[in-house]
Amino acid sequence: MISYWLMKSEPSSYSIDDLKSDKNTYWNGVRNFQARNFMRDTMRVGDQVLFYHSSAEPPGVAGVAQVSRAGYPDFTAWDKKDSHYDPKSKQENPLWYMVDIAFVEKFPRLIPLETLKANEKLLKGMPVLKKGMRLSVQPVEKKHFEWVRRCGKK
């Protein structure tokens, strides 16, 4: 059973184009328990991901990725020199987890957040539309994922 997700990234640090050229990447640096739990416990290889550009002009969904490795410890939390270093995470008892994601497609045109909002009725309950929603890894309903993907192909 495939699940669907939305993952946020600031394109100034990592964009859909970066993923396209890398083909695959590890999603390190998530330091939020809810997002960690999704990555550690729920995400499976093959799950489909909406790649969302946040703090961008405009913000919106830039393309699709898929999970290529299920949750495993975020080793950047152990690296003192890494900006995501967290002394509370131990090798023998990791605090933070990540997944790997692989590039699937970049939409011909980014779907702005504004467009998602304009279709609020169709996308009812989609987390990214909720005011104050800051979660960087969010579950998305299949029908919402498919609507966004169809919209992106147009």
Add this chain to the structure above:
DNA sequence: GCCAACGTTGGC
């Protein structure tokens, strides 16, 4: 275990 203070996120 409450909650004020603080830091971060992210749209605008």
Add this chain to the structure above:
DNA sequence: GCCAACGTTGGC
């Protein structure tokens, strides 16, 4: 760059 919303921290 502002600031609302929210998660986390730490004093009590």
